[in-house]
Amino acid sequence: MPDNSIGREIPSEILAQFSRNMFAGAYVNTPHVRQDKGNRTLPRLNKLVDNLEQVIVKTGLKDGMTISFHHHFRDGDKVVNLVMEAISQMGIKNLTVAASSLSAVHSPMVKHITDKTVSRIFTSGLRGELADAISNGIMDNPVLIHSHGGRARAIESGQIQIDVAFLGVPSCDVYGNANGYTGRSACGSLGYAKVDAGHARKTVLLTDNLVEYPNTPFSIHQDEVDYIVVVDEVGNPEGIGTGATRLTKNPKDILIGSLAAKVIACSGYFEDGFSFQTGSGGASLIATNFIRDYMLAQNIKAAWALGGITGQMVALHEEGLIKRLLDVQSFDREAIRSIGENRYHTEIDASYYANPLNKGCAVNKINVVVLSALEIDTDFNVNVLTGSDGVLRGASGGHCDTAVGAGLTVVVAPLIRGRSATVLERVQTVITPGATVDVLVTDRGVAVNPRRPRVEEQLRKNRIPIIPIAELQQKAERMVGKPEPVQYEKKIVAVVEYRDGTIMDVVRQVRIQ
Amino acid sequence: MEGMKILDTGIAGTLESSDVMITIKKHSGVEIELNSIVEKQFGRQIREVVRQVLEQLGVKDALVVVQDKGALECVLRARLITAVYRSAGLAEVQWEVFA
Incomplete structure (x- = not known):
């Protein structure tokens, strides 16, 4: 019968039965634990x-x-x-x-x-x-x-x-x-x-x-x-982060934000205990404030909000209008203060937030999300990565994650930015597939994805100005003119992966003219 | 109409987003210096509009500096006409040439 390192007899068949090795010393098999126990002159263990x-x-x-x-x-x-x-x-x-x-x-x-x-x-x-x-x-x-x-x-x-x-x-x-x-x-x-x-x-x-x-x-x-x-x-x-995310004074953004809030309030998804996420873009941020007005007027409270947490969300939370905040990223100093102070402002990791292959991520349970867009096309595909000149200048972020997870996905964007149309026949780069986008709110009207006839019906009933997305595209083109198509080289400079790991699109090198 | 003569430097517009700043200077022949945030998409069209407006006004000698921050075509035309009139020292706009 073999003895272990402290002289205890351990039958070999026991080791075999449990698939274990013999005890060989207090820290032989755990290299990370302190081996200096008892020697108080050594420095305290640290990394x-x-x-x-x-x-x-x-x-x-x-x-x-x-x-x-x-x-x-x-x-x-x-x-x-x-x-x-x-x-x-x-x-x-x-x-x-x-x-x-x-x-x-x-x-x-x-x-x-x-x-x-x-x-x-x-x-x-x-x-x-x-x-x-x-x-x-x-x-x-x-x-x-x-x-x-x-x-x-x-x-x-x-x-x-x-x-x-x-x-x-x-x-x-x-x-x-x-x-x-x-x-x-x-x-x-x-x-x-x-x-x-x-x-x-x-x-x-x-x-x-x-x-x-x-x-x-x-x-x-x-x-x-x-x-x-x-x-x-x-x-x-x-x-x-800025002190508190500043609210926009841009009248276009205010118009879009207020229309987006109205769309949400009329959509059928606005009920006591609902959940939502709003992005940090100008129109999206101010939409949060308009949503607050509807919540107060109709005595509706949100069970939780997800984000990308901003000072606006924190204000609603501290007012008791949003019971819980789930926070993967704090956007401003107010949100940073709140996550340290508020018991129900909870930090979550990116997997809990949006990993499509874990056993349940937060975006799956969100009712309403408001998202921005650099470009959106007549199939509702959204670009948030490349500018109208084809150059990289944005981020995929949680856009496609929340769009597919939410019950109602509202994209907010001005019809034109400067001389660039936002609503196009074809976006430069697809980040979020159109099948996951439900409503587009612009300063020139609201377009509903034909996949969502009941949402459209609901909005029409409430006198929201509905317009087919193809008409928005034509309207935009009449205002800015028809741009020359961006010239690309053959070389691919970026590959866009969808959240499931498949390849959604590629971005090519821009041609210097 | 008789061609307009550029007598002095004339400026119209601003460098705000969605606006265009046009500076007209004395020059021999027409020359356009374009700097636009949408040059790739609209550079050719902007030059065309500038040439067309100058022609309508009968301007044959001018250096036109266009600093474009994404202005719509109507804004570009308006700023350009104003800049030309200022540099020609005229206050009364002759709208009929644009009819």
């Missing part, structure tokens, strides 16, 4: 690493690997540029950057593409110089554009395997408990980062605010974190 270079070495980051970032700091993000610069200095090449989104502040990425540090990008959106450069064909591999739900699906299913996640957090303790609503760089929900922390092979937190252990309540859990680096700044508060 702090002195600087970025050291942490990159420790993660074992090598050429060709996949790294990830979140975009909760939006245009105030300092993490992507900081980490990419360090990686580039170390000469690591050919990386895949799987960011939840990228924005105008990430223009230094152009340099990292040119010097081959980065060879592939997965993201929800692209803006500014980086977007222009990619539209002009600087990358050998097309960028993969996915929705927020689609990204969560790809990560959870292993289609995207993140080797190292570099996640900036507004507060964190020495062991990796982090939240998003305390600290100078507070950003509110860490909904996108949570998915990465849960699935990356190595997770590195960067913070400018190291706090006492344990940093409860936490969004990112210590058991998912490998290393922590303290940096000067993870974000610039100015760019993270």
Whole structure:
């Protein structure tokens, strides 16, 4: 009979029966637990690493690997540029950057593409110089554009395997408990980062605010974190979120927002206990205020709202008109304050929000969503990615996720923007398929998808000005004229993935004239 | 009508979104400098409209600087006519040439 390491007799057949090994010592098989117990002169256990270079070495980051970032700091993000610069200095090449989104502040990425540090990008959106450069064909591999739900699906299913996640957090303790609503760089929900922390092979937190252990309540859990680096700044508060999202004074937006609220109030979906999401665009934001008027007038309360939470939503929540908020991303300082203060303003991760292949995501249960559009065509397909000149300048975001999930999907857009028609025969790029869009509200009338005759009937009964979408398209063309078609090269610069992982569309390099 | 003569620099319009700022200067022959946010889609049409309006007004010598922020064609015409009249030092618009 064999003895184990502390001299207890363990019959071999027991080991076989339970498929277990013999006890071999208190920490032989658990390399991460402290082996210094009893030795009180050693430093307290923590995951702090002195600087970025050291942490990159420790993660074992090598050429060709996949790294990830979140975009909760939006245009105030300092993490992507900081980490990419360090990686580039170390000469690591050919990386895949799987960011939840990228924005105008990430223009230094152009340099990292040119010097081959980065060879592939997965993201929800692209803006500014980086977007222009990619539209002009600087990358050998097309960028993969996915929705927020689609990204969560790809990560959870292993289609995207993140080797190292570099996640900036507004507060964190020495062991990796982090939240998003305390600290100078507070950003509110860490909904996108949570998915990465849960699935990356190595997770590195960067913070400018190291706090006492344990940093409860936490969004990112210590058991998912490998290393922590303290940096000067993870974000610039100015760019993270404006004070309170300013309400538009644009009369067109106000008109569209009020008409959208009326459409919702008459749609049959507006009843006590309903749920909704409104985007952060001008018309969409002000629609929230008009919806409030209908709620007060008809004594209707929403059970919950989803988002993309804004100060408008918070105001309704604190007024008792929305009972609960589910928040994957906090858009402004009011929302950031609220998620820290309000018991029923709950943080959710991107998978809970919109992953189409998990056992139930929040968008499935939303009654009404109001979404913006850069372009919409006569088949109701929506573009939120490329401008009328064919250049990348937007983000897929949760557009197609919420559109398919909601009972009533309302797209709000002015009929024309400057000299560009919004309603077209064919959009430049499809992000959200027309089959998932129900109503288009413009400043020149409301179009209902022929798939939804009962919605149309309901709106007509309430004297909403209904007009076929083809007529809206013709109206727009009469105002702006017929543009020359955008000229593209053969080269594909971006591939648009639908939330289920299939390829919806491609974006080609724009031709320089 | 007798051709209008550009005597001085004339400006009309603004750089606001959906507007166009037109600057007319003395020049020999007609030259158009176009800078538009919708150049790819409407550049050719904008130049055509500018040429057409200048012809209607009988302007044979002018440098026309068009800084377009996505103006509709009617706005472009209005700003251009105003700029030409200002640079010609005329206040009374002769509408019949546009009939």
